[in-house]
Amino acid sequence: MSPSEDALRVFEGDLVLAIEHVDACVATFRGTEDVDLQFLFAERLPTLGSAALPALRKILDDPEVSGSLRYLAAWVALQIGDRGDSVAVLCREVETATRWSLPAAGALAQFGIREGVGPVLAALSRVDPQDTAEVIGYVTALRDLGGDLPTPARERFRSEGPRWMMRAIEDDFPEV
Incomplete structure (x- = not known):
């Protein structure tokens, strides 16, 4: 195996670990029931960037999550750049x-x-x-x-x- 192939495999492994860490951060956000803590997490989650969007979309799609968590997940996704699910959730909040x-x-x-x-x-x-x-x-x-x-x-x-x-x-x- 060439040094380039080794470097690529290491890089791919690092990416897998990074995504696991991002998912763990969003899971921590999702797992807390303290609304004040949810707000603090939501303020910091955009630093994860678009890597957090798949996990945030799962929150948006889950009918069992609280209204505050759904709103905050949509707000974070909007800040990251999502213009689909997050917009629909926020519009629905205003309408209802x-x-x-x-x-x-x-x-x-x-x-x-x-x-x-x-x-x-x-x-x-x-x-x-x-x-x-x-x-x-x-x-x-x-x-x-x-x-x-x-x-x-x-x-x-x-x-x-x-x-x-x-x-x-x-x-x-x-x-x-």
């Missing part, structure tokens, strides 16, 4: 009004995922105009995604929400 809807809308906006416009518009149609944090959060996501604020939402916020909030909204979406 879960605890993770607003953070998911923010993540979609942060990465400029235009598929998020429809779900954010749906969220704006159902949000309580008195819940200023949610209204401003979804409006900000819509602005960042380049969407237009529909007239019915504008009128509902104007008639049912605080005046200061409407002024803030009109800064981002002036009437034409």
Whole structure:
């Protein structure tokens, strides 16, 4: 066997070990039930790069995982560059009004995922105009995604929400 073939075999063995370590890191993330610890792991997982995507996709596809873990796995996958499963999960979070809807809308906006416009518009149609944090959060996501604020939402916020909030909204979406 030539020195080049030996070097290649060693390299391939190192790759196998590296993938095993990546999978172990994602397994540790998946195995914790402490949401605060999940967040800390999620902040660090993107350093693993695309090698983590197969294990993250398994989390996204598992109906038994918690909503927080699914959201965080989608958020990490989006940061790594996934634009398939992670986008679908985050859009579904926004559409179904879960605890993770607003953070998911923010993540979609942060990465400029235009598929998020429809779900954010749906969220704006159902949000309580008195819940200023949610209204401003979804409006900000819509602005960042380049969407237009529909007239019915504008009128509902104007008639049912605080005046200061409407002024803030009109800064981002002036009437034409």
